[in-house]
Every structure is written in structure tokens, then in C-alpha cells.
Amino acid sequence: MALQGLFSAFLVTAPPPRMPLPLSRTASKVCASKPVQCITIPVTKMDHDDCSASRRNADYPPSFWDYNIVKSLSSNYDEKKYTTLVDELKDDVKRLIHAETDVLAKLELLDSVQRLGLNYQFQKDIKQAIDVIYSADETLLGDDLHFTALWFRILREHGFAVSQDVFQKFIDETGHLKANLREDVKGLLSLYEASYFGFQGEDIIDKGKAFSKEHLKNSVQGESSPNMARKVNHALDMPLHWKLPRVEAIWYIDTYEQEPNMVPSLLKLAKLDYNIVQSVHQKEVSKLASWWVDIGLDKIPFARDRLVEHYFWANGIVSGPEYSAFRDMGTKIICLITTIDDVYDVYGSLEEVKLFTDYVDRWDITEIDKLPVHIKTVFLALFNTVNEIGYWTIRERDFNIIPYLSKQWANLCKAYLREATWYHSGYKPTMEEYMENASVSIGGLLMLFCAYFLTTEKITVEALDFIDKVPSIMWCPSILVRLTNDLGTSSHELARGDNLKAVQCYMNDTGASEEVSRKHVESLVYETWKILNKDLVGSYPFSEPFVSANPNIARTSQTFYQYGDGHGIPQHWTKDHLKSLLVEPFALSE
Structure with missing residues (x-):
């Protein structure tokens, strides 16, 4: 699809926005020379002027989580208790992965x-199995659409830029997919899932997406297999490539149980592993609930109290049990991003947020008494938390991350300030202006920066310099978080008097209707994913889990905003995801 309008230049080449903004020399010296320190302020001392009627209030609903209950979450699925059984089941699965079998069975x-x-x-x-499959002759795929599409999807998923020409045999002399494919529901489903791994300019993949989507919708009506109909509806609701792996696992464990070729040891391992990892996540969120209440930000009246939802964000970005440090500190960062966003968007006056931005830019607390107590409390929570993370990084990684991390916060606050200035002056940004700033103000770049240094075993200046230039692999997910957020929340935010979002900016730029503008923004989501798909097969001065963290942050956003604002105004699907993630284990058969 050819993109049109003011945003097209951004998506065709995906250049980084004109940022990060450099820190001043003074700020750099402050960051480098300041010892790690924490300052405290009694959060119970509230200035009555802070609650002035002249201030805005978004009237966010309170958290539906009782933090005393969250603190008490526990599970019987301790990893040590099941070590022997897990090892036995893993050995069974490894034998299956390495067994001699036909390629289609191995792919499935x-x-x-x-x-x-x-x-x-x-x-x-x-990886070993995929390497063997990649080296095999493509002619073994034959004319089986399911086989071909599954081969294409899994190889692309694992970093092989295999050609779309593998689907050329399914194109007729008129350039369209062959009509007889309409009856192959299993093949269409595989083609549909594979099409979301396409790159820009791949016309066969685009045709495959449109064709499979249309005929899968039609097939559901007459599908005789309830299990296949369920799979089709699940895929049409959201493609596999856009789903969070752990959320998909919840659904697929139930589905796999009904499969005719189900492997009992694999299913048992999946359920047991899910429960064991859930027990790890329960301990993490329990500890975070204590931090959240102790720091007092759950009592800030104008801000979103979303501690458990923010843990879901961090968990979505990196869910592996060995990365508890990232989920702990990452959740704290996301809590601060949201709270500070509400300072700029909802509560603070323009003069107050200018001061806030200046103090963050200089990483200096000496003049914060000029701020009202609620905003001062938020600033000190930021200052303390960043310094605590800096202490952890020095201790565990022998690297002083504070100059880099405080710079990222300065970039974010400057982007917030620009939006606040637009609001207070009544200025309507163009789509280009909005997206350039919004790629920073959404907070995705800051979170991805944290995902790098909190998960890598060795922090390198080379990688930090590369990240500082905002490579496309980071820029695209940030744009996706922004666009999916706008599609899900703009009506709520506009109602409270917030800045225009992507849909409204496009309407103002082009005169298009809201319906047309929303479809345009949706098309930008598709095109940005294509750029990210190409980025994901590139090489970088960093590795896993950071590479996967980039698409995962976009997947988390799409999970939250799929049906509306599942973050600011938590809806039933958010509650369901969180209950499955943290509360409800799978029942294990003996």
C-alpha cells in the first residue's frame, strides 16, 4: 500500500526523529559527578493549594486491585519442587525436536x-532445527499452501529473510491467487499468519494477506470443524505476530489439548512451566505492590494508579523468569512515565512543568521547593528511583548508567513539555510535528533503553551510542505504541481537554472524516510493522532478549488498546489477561 499525506516520508524510510536532545555540559557534569543518593519527603503532607479547582483532573477510575491481596499472592509451583519432572519432560521434547522426521511435521x-x-x-x-530446515531444498514444499506458508513464517520469525517468491506458484496468469485456494482453510490460515511477516514492497505477501483475510471470514460461516473455526476467529481477532507470546500461550495450551497430534509430554511441560513462571511473576508483583504503596504515588489524586497493569507492560516486554531485575525496575520506570505524563497532561501549570523539565535536564534537586508538594513528590520519586537503578547497575554491571538514563528522562520530559506548550497555547500540530514528538513522548524509547541495560550481561558504550541514535528497530515500536494508543484512547483524552492525537491531526491536515482518518492511522500500523519486520532480520551491537523486546513493546500496546483504552480505563480484557498471568494456574493431570 502506498502511503500518502504528511506522514509518508517517515514510514517510507523510517528515519529517526530529530532527537535525542543533547544534555548541556553542565547537566553532563552533574550526572557524572553526583553520588548516588536518595532524598525523602513526607508524602502525607499535602498542600491544600495543590488541589485548587483551577487544575484539571482526568477523573481516572481507581485501581481495581487491592494491594494487600497483591502483596499476598503465592503459588505451590515452586521451581525447586518440580526440577526432576521438568528435566524429564524437557528431555522428551528435545528428543522430538532432534528426531528424524519430515520437514512439515518438524515445523508444526x-x-x-x-x-x-x-x-x-x-x-x-x-535454532539447530531451523538451521537444518533452512538448508534443505525448497522444492520439498511442493504445492502445499499450509506447508509453504508455515515454512516462510517460521524462517522469517527466526531471522531468515526468505523470499516471497516461494508463493509465486500460487499465483495464476492474471496475477491473483488461484481460486481453488479458497477452499483450503488450513492453508489460508497459515498464509494469513505468514503475511504479517512481510516487508515493504512485497506485493505477493500483500495479496496473500488480503486474499486470506477475505476468504477466512467467509469460511467461518460454513466451517464444520469447531476447532478450526475457533482458530480462524482467534487469528482474525489479532494475528499471531502481533500477540504477546505469554498471552498466546494461555490460549494455545487449551487449543493444543484438542489437537489430534498433541504430544502429552509437551502439553504437560507447557502447563507446568506456565505455572512455575507464574509463581515467579507473583513474587515480583507482590514486591512491587509494597514499593508502590510505600513510595506513596498510589495516593497522588490526579494520576493513574496502575501498578499491576504497568507490571504487565514490563512482563510483556521481557517475560523470561531470569529477567526479574528488568521487570522490577522496568515496572517502576513505567509507573513513573505514566505519573509524570499525568503531571504534564493533567495537573501541572505550564510554569510548573517548565521547572520540572529544567530540573530533570540538569538532574538537580536543589530548587524543587518551587514546585507544589504533589509534583515535588513525583520528582523525588523519579530522582530516588533512577539513583537506585544506577546503584544496581554499578553493583551488578560495573557501569554508571545514571548519565545515560537521566538524559533519556530529559528527552522524554522535553517532549512532554512541547505537548503541554501546544495545549496551553491552543496550537494544533501537523501530523508530521505530532509524530516526530510523539515517538518520544509515548515513553517507548525510554523503556527500550532500560530493556537494554537491565537485561544485557555486559553494557557497552558502542551499543549505548547506537541506541542513542534511535535506530529504526527502536523507532518503529515506539511509533506503534503511539498509534495503537491513539486509536484506543483519543476520544477519552480529547474529552478531558488533551492535545489532538494522530487521528485528529490527520483530519486537520487533510480534511478527511474521522472514519477515513482512523483507517489511515490503521494503515500506518501495518506499514510500520513491515519496516520493523525487515529491521528484525538485521544485525546489531546487541542481542536477545533486547532484540525481541522491541516488537514485544508494540505487542503489549496492541494488547492493551485492542478494543479501547485498556490502560487508562481498564476494561474486562485487561482484567482477564492479568488474572491469567498472575492468579490462575493451569490444572495438572496426574
């Missing part, structure tokens, strides 16, 4: 292992 097994949430358990084994 690997697909199931991944969708069951077990990819992290068998990374080396899966």
Missing part, C-alpha cells in the same frame, strides 16, 4: 513449542 512441532510459551526453554535446540 516447533510452532507448537513456541506458541505454548516454551521457546526460551529450547532456544538452542530450535
Whole structure:
């Protein structure tokens, strides 16, 4: 699809926006020379002037979580208790992965292992199997659409830029997909899922997406297999490539149980592993609930109290049990991003947020008494938390991250300030202006920066310099978070008097209707994913889990905003995801 309008230049080449903004020399010296410190302020001392009627209030609903209950979450699925059984089941699955079998059966097994949430358990084994499959002759695919599409999807998923020409045999002399494919529901489903791994300019993949989507919708009406109909509806609701792996695992474990080629040991391992990892996540969120209440930000009256939802964000970005440090500190960062966003968007006056931005830019607390107590409390929470993260990084990684991390916060606050200035002056930004700033103000770049240094075993200046230039692999997910957020929340935010969002900016630029503008923004989501798909097969001065964290942050956003604002105004699907993630284990048969 050819993009038109003011945003087209951004998506065709995906250049980084004109940022990050450099820190001043003074700020750099402050960051480099300041010792790690924490300052406290009694959060119970509230200035009555802080609650002035002249201030805005978004009237966000309170958290539906009782933090005393969250603190008490526990599970019987301790990893040590099940070590022997897990090892036995893993050995069974490894034998299956390395067994001599036909390529289609091997692809289907690997697909199931991944969708069951077990990819992290068998990374080396899966890679070895994929390498063997990639080296095999493509002619073995024959004219089987399901086989071809599954082969294409899994190889692209694992970093092989295989050609779309593998689908050329399914194109007729008129340039369209062959009519007889309409009856092959299994093949259409595989083609549909594969099409979301396309790159820009791949016309066959685009045709495959449109064709499979249309005929899958029609097939559901007459599908005789309830299990196949369920799979089709699940895929049409959201393609596999856009789903969070752990959320998909919840659904697929139930579905896999009904499969005729189900492997009992694989299913048992999937359920057991899910429960064990859930027990790890319960301990993490329990500890975070204590932090959230102790720091007092749950009592800030104008801000969103979303501690558990923010843990879901961090968990979505990197869910592996060995990365608890990222989920702990990442959740704290997301809590601060949201709270500070509400300072700029909802509560603070223009003069107050200018001061806030200046103090963050200089990383200096000496003049914060000029701020009202609620905003001062938020600033000190930021200052303390960043310094605590800096202390952890020095201790665990022997690297002073504070100058880099405080710079990222300065970039974010400057982007917030620009939006606040637009609001207070009544200025309507163009789509280009809005998206350039919004790629920063959404907070995705800051979170991805944290995902790098909190998960890598060795922090390098080379990688930090590369990240500082905002490569496309980071820029695209940030744009996706922004666009999906706008599609899900703009009506709520506009109602409270917020800045225009992407849909409204496009309407103002082009005169298009809201319906047309929303479809345009949706098309930008598709095109941005195509750019990100190409980025994901590139090489970088960093590795896993940071590479996967980039698409995962976009997937988390699409999970939250799929049906509306599942973050600011938590809806039933958010509650369901969180209950499955944290509360409800799978029942295990003896």
C-alpha cells in the first residue's frame, strides 16, 4: 500500500526523529559527578493549594486491585519442587525436536513449542532445527499452501529473510491467487499468519494477506470443524505476530489439548512451566505492590494508579523468569512515565512543568521547593528511583548508567513539555510535528533503553551510542505504541481537554472524516510493522532478549488498546489477561 499525506516520508524510510536532545555540559557534569543518593519527603503532607479547582483532573477510575491481596499472592509451583519432572519432560521434547522426521511435521512441532510459551526453554535446540530446515531444498514444499506458508513464517520469525517468491506458484496468469485456494482453510490460515511477516514492497505477501483475510471470514460461516473455526476467529481477532507470546500461550495450551497430534509430554511441560513462571511473576508483583504503596504515588489524586497493569507492560516486554531485575525496575520506570505524563497532561501549570523539565535536564534537586508538594513528590520519586537503578547497575554491571538514563528522562520530559506548550497555547500540530514528538513522548524509547541495560550481561558504550541514535528497530515500536494508543484512547483524552492525537491531526491536515482518518492511522500500523519486520532480520551491537523486546513493546500496546483504552480505563480484557498471568494456574493431570 502506498502511503500518502504528511506522514509518508517517515514510514517510507523510517528515519529517526530529530532527537535525542543533547544534555548541556553542565547537566553532563552533574550526572557524572553526583553520588548516588536518595532524598525523602513526607508524602502525607499535602498542600491544600495543590488541589485548587483551577487544575484539571482526568477523573481516572481507581485501581481495581487491592494491594494487600497483591502483596499476598503465592503459588505451590515452586521451581525447586518440580526440577526432576521438568528435566524429564524437557528431555522428551528435545528428543522430538532432534528426531528424524519430515520437514512439515518438524515445523508444526516447533510452532507448537513456541506458541505454548516454551521457546526460551529450547532456544538452542530450535535454532539447530531451523538451521537444518533452512538448508534443505525448497522444492520439498511442493504445492502445499499450509506447508509453504508455515515454512516462510517460521524462517522469517527466526531471522531468515526468505523470499516471497516461494508463493509465486500460487499465483495464476492474471496475477491473483488461484481460486481453488479458497477452499483450503488450513492453508489460508497459515498464509494469513505468514503475511504479517512481510516487508515493504512485497506485493505477493500483500495479496496473500488480503486474499486470506477475505476468504477466512467467509469460511467461518460454513466451517464444520469447531476447532478450526475457533482458530480462524482467534487469528482474525489479532494475528499471531502481533500477540504477546505469554498471552498466546494461555490460549494455545487449551487449543493444543484438542489437537489430534498433541504430544502429552509437551502439553504437560507447557502447563507446568506456565505455572512455575507464574509463581515467579507473583513474587515480583507482590514486591512491587509494597514499593508502590510505600513510595506513596498510589495516593497522588490526579494520576493513574496502575501498578499491576504497568507490571504487565514490563512482563510483556521481557517475560523470561531470569529477567526479574528488568521487570522490577522496568515496572517502576513505567509507573513513573505514566505519573509524570499525568503531571504534564493533567495537573501541572505550564510554569510548573517548565521547572520540572529544567530540573530533570540538569538532574538537580536543589530548587524543587518551587514546585507544589504533589509534583515535588513525583520528582523525588523519579530522582530516588533512577539513583537506585544506577546503584544496581554499578553493583551488578560495573557501569554508571545514571548519565545515560537521566538524559533519556530529559528527552522524554522535553517532549512532554512541547505537548503541554501546544495545549496551553491552543496550537494544533501537523501530523508530521505530532509524530516526530510523539515517538518520544509515548515513553517507548525510554523503556527500550532500560530493556537494554537491565537485561544485557555486559553494557557497552558502542551499543549505548547506537541506541542513542534511535535506530529504526527502536523507532518503529515506539511509533506503534503511539498509534495503537491513539486509536484506543483519543476520544477519552480529547474529552478531558488533551492535545489532538494522530487521528485528529490527520483530519486537520487533510480534511478527511474521522472514519477515513482512523483507517489511515490503521494503515500506518501495518506499514510500520513491515519496516520493523525487515529491521528484525538485521544485525546489531546487541542481542536477545533486547532484540525481541522491541516488537514485544508494540505487542503489549496492541494488547492493551485492542478494543479501547485498556490502560487508562481498564476494561474486562485487561482484567482477564492479568488474572491469567498472575492468579490462575493451569490444572495438572496426574
